[in-house]
Amino acid sequence: MVGSLKGIATAMARKDVKGRSAPERDEPSGFRRFVRRLFVWAVSLAVVGALALGVAVGLTARSLPEFDELKGSQVGQTILVRARDGTELVSIGPSFGHWLSHEQIPQVMRTAMVSVEDRRFHSHPGIDPIGLVRAGVVSIATGKSVRATSTITQQLARTVFLNNNRSYARKLREAVLALALEWKFSKDQILELYLNKVYFGGGAYGVDAASRKFFGHPGTEITLPEAAIIAGLVKAPSHYSPTADSQAAVDRAKVVLSVMKDNGDVTPSQAAAVDFNAIQFAAEKGQNSVRYFTDWALPQLDLLLPDNTQAIEVWTTLDPKMQAAATQAIETNTPKGAQGALVSMDRDGAVLAMVGGADYVSSNYNRAVNAVRQPGSAWKLFVYLAALEAGYTPNDRVVDEPVTIDGWSPRNSNGTYAGEIDVRTAFAYSKNTVAAQLGNEVGFSAVAGIARRFGITTPISTVPSMVLGSNDVRVIDMTRAFAAVSAKGRAVDPYGIVKVQTVDGKVLYQREVKEGPMLVPAYVSAGITDLLQSAVSTGTGRAAQIGRPVAGKTGTTNSNKDGWFLGFSSGITTGVWMGRDDAKPVGGLQGGTAPARAFAQYMTVAVASRPVEKFDTEVTVPAWQLEPDDEAQLSGNPDDYYYADDQGNMVQPDRQEPAATDGAEPKAPPPAANEDFLREATGTRPGAAPANKKPPAN
Secondary structure (H helix, E strand, O other): OHHHHHHHHHHHHHHHOOOOOOOOOOOOOOHHHHHHHHHHHHHHHHHHHHEEEEEEEHHHHHOOOOOOHHHHHHOOOOOEOOOOOEEEEEOOOOOOOOHHHOOOHHHHHHHHHHHOOOOOOOOOOOOOHHHHHHHHHHHHHOOOOOOOOOOOHHHHHHHHHOOOOOOHHHHHHHHHHHHHHHHHHOHHHHHHHHHHHHOOOOEEEOOHHHHHHHHHOOOOOOOOOHHHHHHHHHHOOOHHHOOOHHOOOOOOOOHHHHHHHHHHOOHHHHHOOHHHOHHHHHHOOOOOHHHHHHHHHHHHHHHHHHOOOOOEEEEOOHHHHHHHHHHHHHHOOOOOOOOEEEEEEEEOOOOEEEEEOOOOOOOOOOOOOOOOOOOOOOOHHHHHHHHOOOOOOOOOOOEOOOOOOOOOOOOOOOOOOOOOHHHHHHHHOOOOHHHHHHHHHHHHHHHHHHHHHHHOOOOOOOHHHHHHHOOOOOHHHHHHHHHHHOOOEOOOOOEEEEEEEEEOOOOEOOOOOOOOEEEEOOHHHHHHHHHHHHHHHOOOOHOOOOOOEEEEEEEEEEHEEEEEEEEEEEEEEEEEEEEEOOOOOOOOOOOOHHHHHHHHHHHHHOOOOOOOOOOOOOOOOOOOOOHHHHHHHOOOOOOOOOOOOOOOOEEEEEEOOOOOOOOOOOOOOOEEEEEEEEHHHHHOOOHHHHHHHHOOOO
């Protein structure tokens, strides 16, 4: 009975108020439960993620520098290089121009940048959701990875706080920073920061620097076509920079102008009125050859100020007037197809001018510092220094005649021999046979020792042909050696930096004035100066005369591959080299031709404001006699130097070497010099046969 009543009650409960039966409620399926739970978890995670992102953005926004601090921050180190007179030579590193406020930046510049880089800039919160979704859809539709364009705010975050790597961690940090920037600053402030900090190529950061560099006027005067060019540079500054490719810059600007028209930022008539052909790009500053000098001098800052990262001014030794004269001298005199290099030093080693090639833009390889070439007869400086130190004087008698040393038979350039002459004449006319005899007598290792003493840093082989310049050398080293002679035998160290200071005038480095040690006795420096002066006044270097005392030496290598002239006057020493980079012969190139003429052209300008100085050539040889230890010191230790054949291969010291440095086969001695030469060289009457006298033994 009770059970029946319960059944009736249950049945009645299933009736609705109208007496209809209520449907049975089905239990949810497993899939529906899974979807419901997934949705709940997704919403929960989204809420937690949003909260975490909000906290991260808030904390990041609080840690961001203030607006004025961001205005003052810089990207990288700037180095302003000044000449010795304080004039600006070149600015290395970032150029920032003047800071322009939002109102000072022309409206057309702001519009162009927003239009091409981030057209939803004024509506998004720092990242562009529409752009991200569009990139995702395109990626799914095409099956290719599509990179979403960064917003202006993201680019600002990357420029100021991050680097350019493409890791997901960096992109996440960039997004957080962008949101934080939008949280802390207004849109106008963000755009102002961006337009003053973004890189536009050519070293220019910010619209003012870009406007000055590319158009030669302040950023406040930017026009519509100029704004299109500048805005177009952000995509690829090095490719579209007007200094790299002006046509590429214009083509990119046309794309920017088209985008501006499509976005309604300019009218079709305004776009059609733009004439890009009328754009006048600013000419590059005259820093062509100056960069050879700065490329050599500025790396020295790593030694002088290794830990400095602040903006600095570097005061150098370069003289702008002399640099211009040196550049002109090389351009005017270097044979077609060849290169030229020049180094000029003051009496203390200060580099006044440096040219490392015919054109820095086409080739920035600095031949004045890095190239190693054979010096030819210019190397005889060291041969005669060793001979003078061993006791020879300019007036001593030597014999210009055929000679063979360990199977090697040098020849004079003109194929003739003058017989008995003095040391001065042998040097002035660059007699190879006399140089070979002197080198053999004093010792080839002694010649190598003198060369090392005077600053030659390249390897030195002591085979007999070394007396004629078979070892490779650098222009700056050879110039340094001649400068030491000009300094009366005192060592000279080339330098290019005098002072380094911060932009507010704080001195970080100041070069100390100091004298180098004596390399040779005074009588040796006086004797070699006598010889060098004779080489210019009556010998092979006559083309280097400039109307005041000049001392110097020519150098020419086999087949006219290299031409040298090195010399000094009024305290300035200059070395000139010419030749081809591939070491092929240059027709007509000799040290006494183009290099000597370039030297004279440059030195005429370089010494114009200096008093005429007569050389000290008074030789007073001390009365001394060599002791065994002294002889050992002069001749040097052969083990200190290596021996090599013409191909640079190591050989035994007793190995004979090729017959002649110029590749010619040995042949019978040609006739003696003509009578005119003998009369000039020896002072004897025409036709008188010179005595066959050997060099004095010391």
